[in-house]
Amino acid sequence: MEQKLFTVTVFSENCVGLLNQISIIYTRRCLNIESVSSSMCSIEGVHKLTLTTYSDRTTMEKVVKQIEKRIDVIKAFLYTDDDIVYQEVALYKVPTASLMDEHNLEGIIRGHNARILDITSDYTVIEKSGQHYETQSLFEELRPYGVRQFSRSGRVLVTKSPCELVDRWLEKQESRRKSARL
Secondary structure: OOOEEEEEEEEEOOOOOHHHHHHHHHHHOOOOEEEEEEEEOOOOOOEEEEEEEEEOHHHHHHHHHHHHOOOOEEEEEEEOHHHEEEEEEEEEEEEHHHHHOOOOHHHHHHHOOOEEEEEOOOEEEEEEEEOHHHHHHHHHHHHHHOOOEEEEOOOEEEEOOOOOHHHHHHHHHHHHHHHHHO
């Protein structure tokens, strides 16, 4: 089966141990989590956990069903890159002296739409947001200058849907609850 990058978003309350429970689901299926990020979402009291994994659709659909069985999970969704708009943020710490010797430093930074966050006599911190290949490309270009530290965030995304899909799901649940009471 074809392996491609899938993104799973999990909506839940901010509960201790949920990431561990989810990572066990991945481990049982011998899946590697490529990136993970978590933050609050547009719904008050609800957090959004975003994970990326290379796998096939059938396996990932099973993973999402297993995740949804967790008590603390409100809803989980499976996406391909066509369904979402996403970015990563990367930070690079490079020795200032080696960058000052580079005559094309400004061209490198502008060419990658990066920006300088901090300059000291010892190091310079550069920030780049973009797709994985873009942050990796800048890393490769800065490597000859002696990258001291490099850090890349997990994927941050919004869907191409006009509203958050969990909003629709919650509205359906609420209308079911109201009709069950009648």
